[in-house]
Amino acid sequence: MDIQINSYPINIELENEKKIADVISSVSRWAQERDFIFVEALIDDVSYPVDQVPDLGIEKVERVNCIVQSKADAVISSIEEAMRYADRVVKFAASPDSGNGSGLDQARALEGGAAWIVEMVSSVLFLLGAEPSQVPSGDRDLAGLMEDLKELAGRAAKITENEIKHLADRAAALFAEMNNVFRTIMLSENLKNLVIQSLDSPDALIDGIMEIKSSLPSQVENLLLAAGDYGAGRDAEASEKLQSFVDFVFRYTRTCYQAAPVFQVDLGAIAVDGVSLDDKNRAIQNLLIEMHGALENNDIISLSDIMEYELKPALENLEDYVDLLIEKIRS
Structure with a gap:
């Protein structure tokens, strides 16, 4: 075995x-x-x-x-996943579809989503050695926000068609506030200390960033080769190349989110053409999720299109972001 x-x-x-x-x-x-x-x-x-x-x-x-x-990776990956979910909630709130019943289903799904966020935040804070009352959230603390999310979950369980818009607006406000809290946690001393415990030294983190920068061109090429292999029916070769690329993206995002607390770098303040590094990373992660869905459905055409026409363009200026990140760290 x-x-x-x-x-x-x-x-x-x-x-x-x-x-x-x-x-x-x-x-x-x-x-x-x-x-x-x-x-x-x-x-x-x-x-x-x-x-x-x-x-x-x-x-x-x-x-x-x-x-x-x-423990640091567990905290960071949980927060990343929660922020992506919060983005989807805000997007739903912008145009809740109450015409064919799908909007009602999505609104009711907020019951589980809000409850999951509360449970996840409790686990994250436990690993960080912090209490909800110690984490600021605007003019209140995280404890109050968590209570509001619990209330939202209860309302979502009993939602009716006429209440969708009001619930969606409330959910958007709470989840947008939650994302701000997540950004605060990512820059907290608690997470910084937890990350440092899992590293050999901050120098190892800097070396990792430099390695990512040098590997980026070959990994983008790897992505295009994988798309070509899928198109030519060479699924085994394509899968191997794609796994290498996914591993690279994991190392990249992990390093970014470790750098934030260790060097007190706000990824939301690093921007190229008006798009922050925080948003760029989440966009890349969302494309990887779409690719995974296409793979599960054996939709090779959609998979290749995402890789070649969406993910590759998203990576074209990633080196500029890495350069800015290195500059921030050194300053």
Whole structure:
């Protein structure tokens, strides 16, 4: 059986482990000893929560990929995901479709979305060692905003057609406020200290940024080659190139969001042609999500179009952003 940590094979001798649950327990202990968070287990490419792995003997499994994160990575990735969701809520509020029922479905979905945000924020603050009452949000604190989000979830559960616009406006205001709080957290001393604990040194972070800049041209070329391979039916070669590119984007976004608290750099203040680095990164992430959807639907034409005509143009001035980020750090 092949055992991996974050898709990288590791050499581990199985002794008393007879079932997959035993392997997961061993990796969990390994992660806890290093202050990591064991996020999920991919068992033969099927995702399972760590505490809900199937009751299988190790002889029935070919590969276990254990996804672990540092606490800082867990906080940053959670905030990134929450900010993308908040953007979708604000977009929905701008034109809630109440004509064919889809608007009502989306409004009711806010019940789960708002509850998830509250739960996620509570987990993030726990990892940061902070309380909601300690985090400012305009002229109040985060505790008040979280209570309003809980109230919003309750209203969404009972929403009627006539109330969609009012609920959407309220949701847009609360989620826009939540995004401002997230930006505050990203620049907080709490997150800075958590990130530094997961780094060898700030110098390693700077070296990572320089490596990203030097790799960018070849990765853009890699993206175009992958699009060509998909168009020519060479799916295996395309998939390998695309995975390399996705890994690069992960390293890039992780480095950006680590640099923000460590060097006190506001990604929203770094802009090229009026578009902030914060918005640029989220646009790239949204395109990756669209690509993933196209792959799941085996829609190779849409996948290739996104890669060649949307993602490539989005990357063309990324080096300018990286240069500005380096300049900010050095200043």
